Each structure stands twice: as C-alpha cells, then as structure tokens.
Amino acid sequence: xxxxxxxxxxxxxxxxxxDQPIPHEHIQRAVEAGQAASTSSAVQAYSxxxxxxPDTRERIAQLTGPQEKVARSGxxxxxxxxxxxHRLLAERxxxxxxxxxxxxxxxxxxxxxxxxxxxxxxxxxxYGICYIxxxxxxxxxxxxxxxxxxxxxxLYGLCVGVPAEDPSPRPRLPVEAILYTDAYPDDEExxxxxxxxxxxxxxxxxxxxxxxxGWSERVAAKAAAAVRSDVGDYYRSKGxxx
Amino acid sequence: xxxxxxxxxxxxxxxxxxDQPIPHEHIQRAVEAGQAASTSSAVQAYSxxxxxxPDTRERIAQLTGPQEKVARSGxxxxxxxxxxxHRLLAERxxxxxxxxxxxxxxxxxxxxxxxxxxxxxxxxxxYGICYIxxxxxxxxxxxxxxxxxxxxxxLYGLCVGVPAEDPSPRPRLPVEAILYTDAYPDDEExxxxxxxxxxxxxxxxxxxxxxxxGWSERVAAKAAAAVRSDVGDYYRSKGxxx
Numbered sequence: 090x091x092x093x094x095x096x097x098x099x100x101x102x103x104x105x106x107x108d109q110p111i112p113h114e115h116i117q118r119a120v121e122a123g124q125a126a127s128t129s130s131a132v133q134a135y136s137x138x139x140x141x142x143p144d145t146r147e148r149i150a151q152l153t154g155p156q157e158k159v160a161r162s163g164x165x166x167x168x169x170x171x172x173x174x175h176r177l178l179a180e181r182x183x184x185x186x187x188x189x190x191x192x193x194x195x196x197x198x199x200x201x202x203x204x205x206x207x208x209x210x211x212x213x214x215x216y217g218i219c220y221i222x223x224x225x226x227x228x229x230x231x232x233x234x235x236x237x238x239x240x241x242x243x244l245y246g247l248c249v250g251v252p253a254e255d256p257s258p259r260p261r262l263p264v265e266a267i268l269y270t271d272a273y274p275d276d277e278e279x280x281x282x283x284x285x286x287x288x289x290x291x292x293x294x295x296x297x298x299x300x301x302x303g304w305s306e307r308v309a310a311k312a313a314a315a316v317r318s319d320v321g322d323y324y325r326s327k328g329x330x331x
Numbered sequence: 332x333x334x335x336x337x338x339x340x341x342x343x344x345x346x347x348x349x350d351q352p353i354p355h356e357h358i359q360r361a362v363e364a365g366q367a368a369s370t371s372s373a374v375q376a377y378s379x380x381x382x383x384x385p386d387t388r389e390r391i392a393q394l395t396g397p398q399e400k401v402a403r404s405g406x407x408x409x410x411x412x413x414x415x416x417h418r419l420l421a422e423r424x425x426x427x428x429x430x431x432x433x434x435x436x437x438x439x440x441x442x443x444x445x446x447x448x449x450x451x452x453x454x455x456x457x458y459g460i461c462y463i464x465x466x467x468x469x470x471x472x473x474x475x476x477x478x479x480x481x482x483x484x485x486l487y488g489l490c491v492g493v494p495a496e497d498p499s500p501r502p503r504l505p506v507e508a509i510l511y512t513d514a515y516p517d518d519e520e521x522x523x524x525x526x527x528x529x530x531x532x533x534x535x536x537x538x539x540x541x542x543x544x545g546w547s548e549r550v551a552a553k554a555a556a557a558v559r560s561d562v563g564d565y566y567r568s569k570g571x572x573x
Contacts, residue, residue: 092335093452094360094364097364098364100369102369116510118336124503124504125340126447127342127461128503131549132550136508136511136515138510138511138513139511173515173521174508174525175553179554181522185555187556187557189562190566190573191559192554197439197440197443205368205447206451209448210335210336212335213333213334213335214333218369222371222437235514238515244436245440258367261363261370264362264363264366267362267366267379268359268378269381272477273479276480280420305420307372307373308374309417309421309423312414312421312426313424314429315431317433320436321433321572330563331573
C-alpha cells in the first residue's frame, strides 16, 4: 500500500458531478500542489483560469461539445501555457521577447506538469476530475470570450467536483507497449502489442454496456481524420512560434 | 495531513544520486502509475525509453550539458510523445495518418501527464527525480543515438535514483499570480505580483549560497535569448506538423 500510487491507479475521469461548489481553500491547496511540480528552469510558464460566470461556463459548455458537465461541475478551470509574464519582464528591460518553438513547448510541458499535480490533489481531497480537450474545438471563440492577451495559450479545461458516478478505471496498454529499453521496437512488435490489448479493451467496453469497438480500430479511424485544424494558427496568432 | 498532497509539496529536484540501481519492479510500478493518468480519448500518445547502455548514457550526459547525473543516476529515461502506433494502425487499414498541430499537442500533453505521475510515483517510493530538458539541446544527435522512427518525439529526460542530497523546495510564484478568476489580469498587476516574489526568491538563493539574482531578472534575460532554435524543425523532420 502506497497512498499516492494507489490514488493514481484509482483514477478514472468523472463525467457526472453533484451540484456542490468547491470551497476556495481546496482550490488554493490544489494550486499550491500543482505549482510544486517541476518547472523548466523555474520559469513557471503557466496560469489557470477559474471560470465562475455562469453565462461564460454555459457558452464554453456549448463550444466544447456541447458538454453539460462543463457548465455543471463544482468548478471549471482552463489551464493555459503562459509566457505573458516573461514577455513583460523582457520588455521592461528593453529587450524583445524571443518566441520560438522551444518556448511554446516549455509552456505546454510546464502547464501540464502543473495540471497533473493539480488534478491529483483534487482527487486526493475526494473530488473527481475530467480533462476537457474540447476547449481546443474553437480556440478563437474561447479566446474572445476570455479576452486573452498575447502570450497566453489556453490548452484544455478541467471539470472538478463531487462525483455522482463511480466508473471503473479504463484499461491501459500493457507496460511493455510503453516502456522500451535502449532501442525502439520494430513495427511488427508494436502492432502485436496493440492487438493483444484490443481484447482487454473490448471486454471493458462490454462491461460498461458501450459499443465494443477495439482500441486499434478507434485509434486508426481517429488518426486518419483531421480535427481542430486551426490549433496551430491560433497559437501563432497569440505570439507563439511553432 | 494528506499523503499525496504532502508528497507533491515536498518535491524538489535531486541532482546528486547514490550509486544504486532501481529494481525493475519499481520501474514497472511507476510506469503503471504514469499510465493511469488521463489521456486524450485514451490514445496514450507516449512512450518512455529507459537507457541502460553506459556508453549511450555517457553520450547523452555530454549532449545535455554535460550533466554528470544523466550518466550516474540509478536510472535514466527519455519521455517521448509517440504517435507511431497510431500511424501504423491507420496505415494498416490503408488510411494515411493525418499529422497536424493538434496531434502533436496531444502527444506532448499525454506524455507529460504520464511523466508527472511517473516521477511522483518514484518519489512516493522514496526516490528523487530530475527532469532533463537538456535532451532538447541537440535532438538530432539524441535521435541518431536512439535510432528513432517517424512519429516518435523525444521531449525530455528523467534522472531517477536514491537522493545523495536533501535540498529544500524552491519557492514558487504566489497563488494569486497563477490562479485567475474569469478575467486575465492587466500587465501592471502581473508585474506587481512578480516583483513581490523576487524578494522571496533572492532570500532562497542566499540561503543556498547561490548568486542572489531575482527571478524576474533571470527570466527577462532568458526570455530575450533564443535557445534550442532547431526544436521545431527537428519535430517536423519526424513527421509532426506544427
């Protein structure tokens, strides 16, 4: 038994929440836990916006799906890569900010290290969470709604709240399909690992009463379909170089 | 007291390690904990390579700095965004893989959600960890060394091992400088928050006997200097669209 590892292994996304707000001190605590994660050279290239305005939440719920939970969970956040502070500091000493792929990447990585601690801290306090990639369905609309300045890159939303459901964790690829030693495996080996996983994945879907489509079939269809094709242009419009 | 949150708040990067390898079952357990993190539509767009070959570790230690810990820590990993499986699956059903910024972003985010759980799980087992962004100093050289196929994007290294030092956590920006409610703050407010943090940051450096340069001064200098300017080109060379 190891409480942090047990907590991680017990993770499942929660999509239905009780109608209960989250006390501010819990949010504060989760932010502190998030900030304690590693950050590239301590640059802390992220921020998190809590959206409390019901109209704004309703609008984002529409843009992301619609996904009702975005309007209804105990709290809703948007995690942003954020180099705004860095730009202002550079400009204050009359230097120009050097936007480059590396700086954008650091922002995405820093923000996501923060986010994983942030959500795990909420789970450690008994809440359920769900990442909302749907924020990237229409970044221009999200941006306009939140009036974001240059250097702020909204990445994904987070629903947090008291769970109103208790789903089981979704099975993951076998460890051998994720952890490689010294050499990257060849294509046949990768495909064999994935095929072995499909049976387990279909079983999980059957148990939940969901459409029993194998992981590889779903992923293949998804990989061949372009979605959110304006994501790169949007981040460039906010000053990122990709 | 909340063991997972206490563990997060106690995080500090470890840069000196005892000469002790890590049992494979601990690595396996940390990978499972990492995999339990959220993943966009379950695509699991990442892999992690453990580098055990001493010559390869020595070479990566040179490329990343040199950073001796890369060659000497109990274990060394490179975390990769990975859409190789997705490409192979699409091609198997005669579809072409659609590389786009969104797909690259999902890979970076998925890999980093994995990495934060992975490292926290090691910390929960008593190990110390350090992220090695220096892997991006020369991605072409790392790529050649590991012979990576298209669709695999090395992002950063991870040193893991038994700590041979006990540094204190580095102070972070105040919560008010990270958590915003409904509206993004104006520039003056951001700069005021950062200036208040500088005094605390300098005090921390003084206590460690380090050069007492304020956070804002360091960040400003860093923000104005281009580094790793081939990062975007490298990922494009591996099939990513940015």
